[in-house]
Amino acid sequence: MASAEFWYEFASTYSYPAALRAGALAAARGVDLVWRPFLLGPIFAAQGWRDSPFNIYPAKGRYMWRDLERTCAAMGVPFRRPEPFPQSSLLAARVALALQGEARAAFSLEVYMAEFGRGLPIADRATLGSVLAGCGVDPELALERAESDANKAALKAECARAAEIGVVGAPSIVTTDGEVFWGNDRLEQALDWAASARG
């Protein structure tokens, strides 16, 4: 089966509509989607940014919020601008990485819905605990695993891997032949590529 990696960051605005769309688009093309949570912080830091570029460059930020609002309206999904922006996504990313397979995908989708659909603070253990319980995962156990030294190190390694393979933003789809496609608006093209590279 063809496969592709979906690299996403919980604080990333365009990762929200992308996460909602990616699973169905991949399935329709017979592509197995591997969910790979990571952090943009180290990638932004390498470019000299210590904040979201949407905050550093307010004109781009204003454009992005309106564009995202239109995108969500066209999809018929709720949209709430998180305050503050960006949300701290470290704990959510650690939890997602500690989960496997369908639990990781389900948890990730629910985190995005909580953050950008309902405006909930995703850095809060209470928010994440509630999302975990909703996914049928034991919150205490999942948070304990998420904060283990091994899992913390694994997330660091994922961030280094993202930079190494040429990921410059989120969401990105990376195909098995090493192509990187960046942005919610590249999902179809990326998954078409992944499907045609099969076998």
Added chain:
Amino acid sequence: MASAEFWYEFASTYSYPAALRAGALAAARGVDLVWRPFLLGPIFAAQGWRDSPFNIYPAKGRYMWRDLERTCAAMGVPFRRPEPFPQSSLLAARVALALQGEARAAFSLEVYMAEFGRGLPIADRATLGSVLAGCGVDPELALERAESDANKAALKAECARAAEIGVVGAPSIVTTDGEVFWGNDRLEQALDWAASARG
């Protein structure tokens, strides 16, 4: 008839595929497309950039060149990376602004083809003269009009207007109700919006 503005910069990489696609996409939706050449320089300068962000941030540059190569290959159009990048687009923008209607659109398309399809230096008067002649426009007359004080001032005003209405990059489509859509990948959405806002 519904209309929409197509804001483009000759040095902008993604304006190349967008310029090739925009006319047919607009016509298919019954949207009259108004070609508005401008310069990104003042907008970048307002963000503290004195060069293309694709040069300032090499990782983003590497991604963009590969992405553009894939985009052009999928469209079946030639692609040559201009050297140096970005090309100085001032004279080409002045010439385009001094032309009207279909001559402006035809000239602009040919400049993009020369620059990104054949790798020609678009800051050269010889390149622009040849493009003008190919469009059935008298090169000497067009260049003289382009470099008149009135036309230089008009281009400055266009750049100020772009910033004022929220244009943050090129290409952008701006609808009559003030929506800004940025990027080659937003053309369809923007022109759908323009078509539905009609009447």
